[in-house]
Amino acid sequence: MPLPALPPVADQAEKLIEIGATGPLTPDLLRKEAAALPDRPGLLVVGGLAPSVIAPLMRRAGRPGFVVEDMTDADDFAPVTEVPDTPVWLLEDLERGDDLQNASPAEAEEQFAARARVPMLLTEGVQWVLQAPEVLERNHCFMTTGSRLRKANGRLDARTPAVWISNGTGRDGKERRDAPKVGWCWWNNRHTWLGFGSGARRYAV
Template sequence: MPVLPSPSDQAERLIALGATGPLGPDVLRKEAAALPDRPGLLVVGGARPSDLAPLLRRAGRPGFVVEDMTDVDDFVPVVEVPDAPVWLLEDPDRGDDLANASPAEAQVVFDGGGRTPLLLTEGIQWVLQVPEVLERNRCFMTIGSRLRKPTGRLDARTPAVWISNGTGRDGRDRRDAPKVGWCWWNNRHTWLGFASAAHRTTAA
């Protein structure tokens, strides 16, 4: 995986992109500077996928959320995340080794310990920092985020970040653009891994 710059350098990139979420530039700089200065992804908590996705770029085209995912911001963490404005996501991995597993099967692997699946917002922020993480036929799901129905049950859709082929409702103008979409909980896809990390670390 590409090497990530320091948290402070990542903060400056997010500021330049207008991707600071609920934090202003000065607050983000301060919070990023307080994180451990070691490799990892700077994550802004509270950022909304619908705001972040259009900031993605690939092949000169902006990212987008699929038309039938108007509720993308309602997908919430189903894993433990820090109660902090920012955190460091350590050792992020695209999960290529889990390609062609279903989300249900990948969850069994994560339940075995050692890794935690990424949130959708974490996955998008990762691609914002290092766009080359997203490769054709090497994209990823982010099953740390799910949509909970009013009944309390989880929606069968699971979010993912991949590359549009410009077909169907995407439209030809979106071919090769970064795409936020979803797949079914029990379906397999050879080109989708399952992004995960070792830890989420906050300031001391």
């Protein structure tokens, strides 16, 4: 199945304004920044958004998104890949990484390097779902290995963030069944239903 097409960049900006996902940018400034980007396919990304703030803005099956209860430090997962030092950028040629399902995050990173792909940030993954909720499908969700948590000793935490669909079990609660969720998996574990979000490049003005 082909991935859902993203709206034009200007329309994506209006969507973020409508749902209140502009971060420190005023609506007019976001429009200005978006207008400076090339009008070509890609995801409009607003930098610096907190996952805990934008995850509840996701919608699926009429239910709001959420961050799993044991990821209270979701906002501390920071980029481990190069990102532009600009308020917004365009992430181009998005892939959900279905062909990498059942690979571990470590193995997926090796594939990204071989294919010259950039791993998706957690905030980019959430913003993708904000713009195209249909990108999350049962048995076809994705991890975002571009964001990791660095511990006090300098080592990376083994948890790796992901965006998928709740089954409404355990601490999620039955009322959250089918809702989009931000969670995590272990760095060396494999999951048959999780691909790996990536892009070909990040473009900024």
